Amino acid sequence: MSPILDPNREFINKWEMYKLLLCHSINNVQIPDTQLFSRESLSSMLIQYPLLYIKPIDSWGGKDISTFQQDGNSYIWTIQGQEAIILHDFNEIYHQIQQFYQDKSTIIQRGIPTVRFKDQPFDIRSHLYKEMNGSWVYAGDLIRIGGKGSIVSNIEISNGSVKPTHEVISTVFPTSNHTFSTEKLKTVSMEICQMLDQYHFFTEVGIDFGLDHLGNLWIIEVNTDDTQGAPDPYLFSLLPDQSSFNQIIDHKAKIYEKWMRHMVDSFEADKKEKRQEPN
Ligand SMILES: Nc1ncnc2c1ncn2[C@@H]1O[C@H](COP(=O)(O)OP(=O)(O)O)[C@@H](O)[C@H]1O
Numbered sequence: 001m002s003p004i005l006d007p008n009r010e011f012i013n014k015w016e017m018y019k020l021l022l023c024h025s026i027n028n029v030q031i032p033d034t035q036l037f038s039r040e041s042l043s044s045m046l047i048q049y050p051l052l053y054i055k056p057i058d059s060w061g062g063k064d065i066s067t068f069q070q071d072g073n074s075y076i077w078t079i080q081g082q083e084a085i086i087l088h089d090f091n092e093i094y095h096q097i098q099q100f101y102q103d104k105s106t107i108i109q110r111g112i113p114t115v116r117f118k119d120q121p122f123d124i125r126s127h128l129y130k131e132m133n134g135s136w137v138y139a140g141d142l143i144r145i146g147g148k149g150s151i152v153s154n155i156e157i158s159n160g161s162v163k164p165t166h167e168v169i170s171t172v173f174p175t176s177n178h179t180f181s182t183e184k185l186k187t188v189s190m191e192i193c194q195m196l197d198q199y200h201f202f203t204e205v206g207i208d209f210g211l212d213h214l215g216n217l218w219i220i221e222v223n224t225d226d227t228q229g230a231p232d233p234y235l236f237s238l239l240p241d242q243s244s245f246n247q248i249i250d251h252k253a254k255i256y257e258k259w260m261r262h263m264v265d266s267f268e269a270d271k272k273e274k275r276q277e278p279n
């Protein structure tokens, strides 16, 4: 099974990434059951799981994400930032969801049984970059907390906030009775980057993790650099400690400088070669 790298954006979409993560079975992390959106997958996953997330395979920033659940004979569909739509007829609500996503390729993912921070959804973002020698560096992690009433933790779309990981962890797990550790977060993140190296030369990776009530890590999404940009380093500028942010920005500047030097060198070499050409 080889992942399909989008030829224009040069990224691995959410569906291909899910299949990749599944076949590489990374230790110490759970991967939420995911299927392509269809009438059948929606109805069968609804029987298996109390909450479903529906997402286009190539969107970002929490855009067009919705949740779907059943309460007795009511079906509840909530698009991020909008009032929930409640209907009693499965076919009718399926039709509305299908109309909303139209021709976009879309996935349904089991809602991760996440722990919440002050009744808000949150996720952990880890950020890694590739050094010139090809090795991965773990730049840091933080927690994004979704705004009031949000189903996502992307801060811009939900008017959310960013906090240091340890601050949120010590609030949601006041005792040491949980499995979360920063070391585990680092190891899993590193392993994902090394796995990705087998498929494409990515240079920056930002991973979104969910955390369950025991402190177990779940992979929500793996973001990489592509032709449209890279995982947002500015999230780290919102932390009281600026060291991760400075580290990422310094690295970007170093890469840019190296690239510029390479361009100038090849330009000079080209000029020299032309001068030496016999008339
Ligand atoms: N399966 C899920 N279970 C729980 N929360 C989820 C799930 N999928 C997404 N979310 C929430 O929605 C946010 C955005 O989802 P994500 O897949 O990262 O899409 P995007 O590319 O838009 O960031 C996540 O950061 C998380 O807060």
Ligand SMILES: [Mg+2]
Residues within 6 Å of the ligand: 061, 062, 208, 221
């Ligand atoms: Mg995300």
